[in-house]
Structure formats: structure tokens, C-alpha cells
């Protein structure tokens with residue numbers, strides 16, 4: 011029985027892997043200890059400071075700190091690395107099946123868009139934790155249990171580092187050519203391209219051959235490369251997007267307070283896409299950019315709209331800033347406009363996803379693993395019928411991430427996130443030998459961290475579901491993962 015715990019899968023090691031990732035040169039990530047140290051004071055203090063020059067290294071540190079503070083809600087990942095080895099961080103907020111994609115800093119000098127994405131990430135996680143009501147009548151938890159918001163806060167970290175820190179941001183053997191790409195200047199404040207002089211928002215395969223006003227070679231802006239997706243960063247975003255299949259996408263740029271939403275949009279999608287863009291416009295005051303007869307392509311949202319036939323927005327944040335970054339003095343205005351927009355987009359993204367799901371019969375037993383809300387219809391906007399306690403229920407139908415169950419108050423719809431679909435095997439108190447430090451869970455649904463470590467003991471088995479056991483231990487009722495060893499089978503004869 012001693013050896014049983016080493017078989018247990020540890021579900022929460024993924025985040026730790028990322029703390030080993032490092033980046034090039036002076037922008038290397040800070041050590042993990044500073045990122046994860048949680049003091050009483052820091053529990054309530056914000057992590058992201060929007061009123062500073064927001065660099066790649068600050069962002070990397072903040073992302074790790076956010077993932078450490080909200081381990082059940084924020085998962086870090088990577089879309090790849092930049093041309094000079096910086097991590098193209100992704101941060102997933104929420105745990106729903108509908109994905110929406112939010113990106114900042116395709117263009118180097120537009121890093122106020124990274125601040126925007128990072129502030130949205132932190133603020134929404136805090137609202138979830140505080141049980142806030144958002145965007146009218148939605149609970150933050152209800153939306154983030156149904157939607158995953160995939161942030162890529164800085165698509166172009168080499169370019170951002172060059173714009174903020176100058177030549178020191180990139181290897182010495184590149185400096186002469188960077189100065190040349192910058193028209194002979196050592197002042198890189200106007201830089202938009204990546205570290206190799208490719209304009210990432212002219213890199214995507216949407217009418218790429220016909221992009222207007224191209225630069226003839228690598229330059230601080232407008233050079234599209236020799237072929238689509240030549241830049242590592244564009245290829246990484248392209249691959250991530252195909253793998254994510256988002257319901258909708260936003261690529262933040264600056265500046266001008268307008269929003270692009272149409273690129274040769276299929277007439278069948280015009281009304282839908284314009285409604286979402288108009289909702290965005292109403293929240294921010296940004297003007298919808300009228301579609302051109304002959305638009306120039308190559309941009310991320312140009313490609314996304316064509317590839318998926320789904321909505322995408324390119325908002326230009328901040329009032330006109332000229333050929334440089336948007337000044338931080340503009341931040342309060344941008345934040346006031348944007349702090350709630352992703353809630354609206356999450357709600358829209360979820361509606362798009364749910365509209366494609368069909369209702370299926372589900373004549374099976376289910377177990378609710380925690381107290382859940384029961385709705386009249388599979389729709390967050392429908393009437394709340396009952397709060398339902400954990401336990402076994404009869405399931406009737408399923409639609410997307412909703413399950414209809416038979417309850418004492420009649421048929422109600424609940425989230426599938428806290429619902430295990432049978433069959434279940436009753437164990438009738440069968441003795442289960444537990445090894446020392448056995449990881450025990452409140453629920454096997456989702457990748458939750460262990461709720462407790464159990465002492466070595468003989469527990470009572472209540473129920474088996476897939477490779478999980480529900481047991482009554484001295485510490486309480488928990489789920490543990492097989493393999494377990496029935497005590498009758500492991501008592502050595504010579505003891």
C-alpha cells in the first residue's frame with residue numbers, strides 16, 4: 011500500500027514548467043521566487059501597473075504572478091518564440107469550451123495594447139473571485155465557467171523591446187542593419203515591425219500578393235516579407251489560431267479610436283458581425299470604420315474573417331498619437347472605454363458557440379459535484395429555478411455544456427462543468443487502502459488542484475466513476491484517482 015501514491019497523476023504541474031522558460035539578454039525573466047511570493051499585503055494589491063513603460067520582462071513577471079494568484083482560473087502557455095527567442099506568452103482565463111482570442115502588440119510601438127490585455131486579464135480574474143456581476147446581469151463566474159479567453163498580450167516582444175530600449179534589446183550583430191531599416195536613425199520610437207524588419211500585420215495570408223504601399227525590403231514598417239507567415243511571430247499566431255478555432259478574435263492596435271470589423275465579409279455574416287462591432291462601438295465610443303471597396307489585406311483580422319467566417323475586431327486604441335507609442339497619459343481614458351468590453355465579447359462568443367450545439371437525449375444518471383444553479387432553459391439569460399445540492403440525479407438531455415436534469419423542482423438545466431455523467435458503480439463501503447499523502451479532490455471534473463492530502467488509512471469506498479473513487483476518509487468525503495489497492499489484497503502474509 012505504501013507505493014500507491016506514486017501512481018497518482020499530479021494535475022497541477024503544468025504551470026511550474028513555464029517558470030523555467032527564459033528569454034534573451036537583459037529581458038530575461040525574473041526568478042520564480044519573486045513572481046510567486048504571496049504576502050498578506052500582496053493578496054489584495056494589484057499585480058499589473060498600467061502607468062509605466064510596460065516591457066516584455068515586466069509582462070513575463072506579471073503573468074507568472076497572476077497564474078500563481080489565480081491557479082484555477084489562469085493558465086499560462088506559449089505560442090512559440092520570437093525571432094530572437096522571447097516567449098510568445100499565452101494566458102487562458104476561464105475554463106469554458108467556447109474560446110475567444112485577444113491579442114496585443116502586433117506592432118512594436120503599440121504596446122499600450124499589451125497593458126490593456128494584461129489589465130483585462132487581471133481585472134476579470136478578480137471579478138470572478140469576488141463574485142461580481144458584470145455586463146448587465148451576468149455573473150463573472152457563469153461566463154468564465156463557459157468561455158476561455160485566450161490572451162496573447164504581446165505578439166511582437168522583440169519589436170516592443172527595440173522600441174522601448176533601443177539597440178540594447180537585440181544582439182550586437184544586428185545593430186547596423188536595424189539602423190539601416192530605421193532610415194539611419196538610432197531613435198526607434200516609430201518602430202512597428204518585428205526584430206527582423208517585417209510588419210507582422212502584413213504577414214497573414216489574406217490577399218497577401220496585393221497588399222498596398224509595400225516597403226521594398228526590411229524596414230521599421232510596412233515590409234510584408236518574401237512570403238506570407240515568413241516571420242516566426244506571425245506563423246506562431248496563425249498556428250495558435252487554427253488550433254484554438256476561436257468564436258471571435260480581437261487584435262488591438264493603436265491609435266485613432268476607430269474599430270475595423272469588416273474584411274470582404276460574407277453578406278450572410280454582415281448583420282451578425284456589425285451587431286458585435288456596434289456593441290463595441292457603443293461601449294467605447296469608437297467609430298466603426300466603413301468598409302472600403304478595395305481594402306488592403308495581410309492583417310490578422312483580415313485573415314481571420316476570411317478563414318473562419320467569424321467576427322473579428324481591430325480596434326485602434328487611444329487618440330491619434332502620430333508615429334510613436336500612445337502616451338501613458340492616455341491610459342485612464344482607454345481603460346474607462348475598455349474595462350468591460352471583453353465581458354461583452356465573452357458573452358457574444360459563448361452565444362455563437364452555443365448556437366451551433368444541438369440538443370441530444372441523455373438517459374443516464376449524473377452526479378453534481380457541487381451546489382449549482384438550475385435554469386429554465388440552456389441559456390444564462392433564462393429564469394433561475396433552483397439551487398441544487400451535490401448528489402445523483404437523472405439526466406434527460408444535453409446541449410453543449412448544459413445538462414438537463416430531473417430535480418424536485420422539475421426539469422432544470424445545469425452546467426456540465428460540475429456534472430459527472432454516469433454510469434456509476436456503487437461500492438457499498440468497500441474497504442479502500444489509502445497510502446500516505448494521497449491527493450484528494452473535491453471533484454474529478456476539470457483539472458482542479460488537490461483539496462487535501464490524506465493520511466494512510468482504510469477508507470470506505472462509496473462510488474466508482476471512470477478511474478476515480480469517491481471515498482469516506484477520516485478527513486471527509488473526497489475523490490481519489492485510481493489505481494488504489496483494496497486492503498484485503500495487499501496485506502502481506504508475513505506481517
Ligand SMILES: [Zn+2]
Pocket residue numbers: 116117120211262263264
Ligand atoms: Zn498597428
